[in-house]
Amino acid sequence: MKLGEAVEFGKVDKNCPYPPQMKGKDGSDELAKQALDSGITPSYLLSKALVPAMDRVGQKFSENKIFVPQMLMSAKAMSAAMIHLKPFFQSGAVKSKGTFMIGTVKGDLHDIGKNLVAMMVEGAGWTIIDLGVDVNEDTFNQTIAENPGSFVGLSALLTTTMNNMEEVVKKIKEVHPNTKVLVGGAPLTDDFRVKIGADYYSPDPQGAVKYLNEFAA
Numbered sequence: 001m002k003l004g005e006a007v008e009f010g011k012v013d014k015n016c017p018y019p020p021q022m023k024g025k026d027g028s029d030e031l032a033k034q035a036l037d038s039g040i041t042p043s044y045l046l047s048k049a050l051v052p053a054m055d056r057v058g059q060k061f062s063e064n065k066i067f068v069p070q071m072l073m074s075a076k077a078m079s080a081a082m083i084h085l086k087p088f089f090q091s092g093a094v095k096s097k098g099t100f101m102i103g104t105v106k107g108d109l110h111d112i113g114k115n116l117v118a119m120m121v122e123g124a125g126w127t128i129i130d131l132g133v134d135v136n137e138d139t140f141n142q143t144i145a146e147n148p149g150s151f152v153g154l155s156a157l158l159t160t161t162m163n164n165m166e167e168v169v170k171k172i173k174e175v176h177p178n179t180k181v182l183v184g185g186a187p188l189t190d191d192f193r194v195k196i197g198a199d200y201y202s203p204d205p206q207g208a209v210k211y212l213n214e215f216a217a
């Protein structure tokens with residue numbers, strides 16, 4: 001699928017001069033819109049084009065075939081496509097089911113997966129507080145204090161920042177022991193979740209929604 005290629009090679013939109021071999025061609029911005037207009041579902045685009053494209057990017061990075069700048073262009077292209085998916089995940093729910101705050105833990109700048117989780121949880125009727133990336137325990141604790149009863153989601157994509165996640169969970173639980181903390185991100189496992197004392201691990205946004213909905217107001 002052309003959209004997957006645009007993300008894999010970092011072609012953001014038609015005007016984007018990068019990569020030179022795709023000059024003048026549509027980028028992920030135009031291709032995502034065209035695909036949705038033609039009736040392809042957002043879930044299909046995510047699972048068959050966008051996420052596999054990012055996996056190919058990760059694979060090439062591991063093999064030293066591409067470097068950080070190329071990975072960054074792919075991330076930009078992915079984000080340009082996600083802008084078109086967002087309205088499809090927003091629901092018309094009048095009453096919020098509760099508040100879910102989410103952030104990528106300190107030291108970690110990956111935000112695509114976190115943004116997808118936020119988008120889908122919002123679509124399921126929850127109020128979202130997106131704390132962004134590189135978020136430390138103090139920011140989480142302060143935001144929980146300002147939003148009592150809220151649920152917390154932590155994302156980590158690096159094996160190094162999994163350790164930071166452990167610290168963040170510990171500090172949250174010290175200050176707000178009753179707050180439910182949900183964790184996710186590619187290198188995590190449920191065993192790790194148990195080890196760090198978080199309440200739930202989900203490998204994907206759908207699992208996060210399912211868990212949160214058990215507590216819906």
Ligand code: B1M
Nearest residue numbers: 058075108109110111112113153154155158159184185186
């Ligand atoms: Co980085 N990076 N990166 N990177 N990057 C990975 C993660 C890596 C696996 C690539 C590789 O080597 N194969 C590798 C980590 C290795 C490791 O630790 N084991 C890596 C590395 C090494 C690095 C740097 C250290 C590189 C360097 O500088 N030398 C550096 C670190 C910077 C930092 O964070 N401090 C770095 C930088 C970057 C960019 C900035 C260039 C860019 C990120 C841009 C951005 O996010 N805005 C980037 C990218 C794009 C990637 C890959 C290619 C793609 C990540 C992604 O967006 N995936 C990635 C390789 C890969 O994942 N295949 C890689 C798509 C996204 C939809 O999936 O984020 O897994 P994911 O989210 C999923 C699930 O995990 C889950 O749901 C999502 C949807 O299904 N999920 C949750 C995520 N959070 C959740 C929370 C939940 C529940 C589910 O509940 C709360």
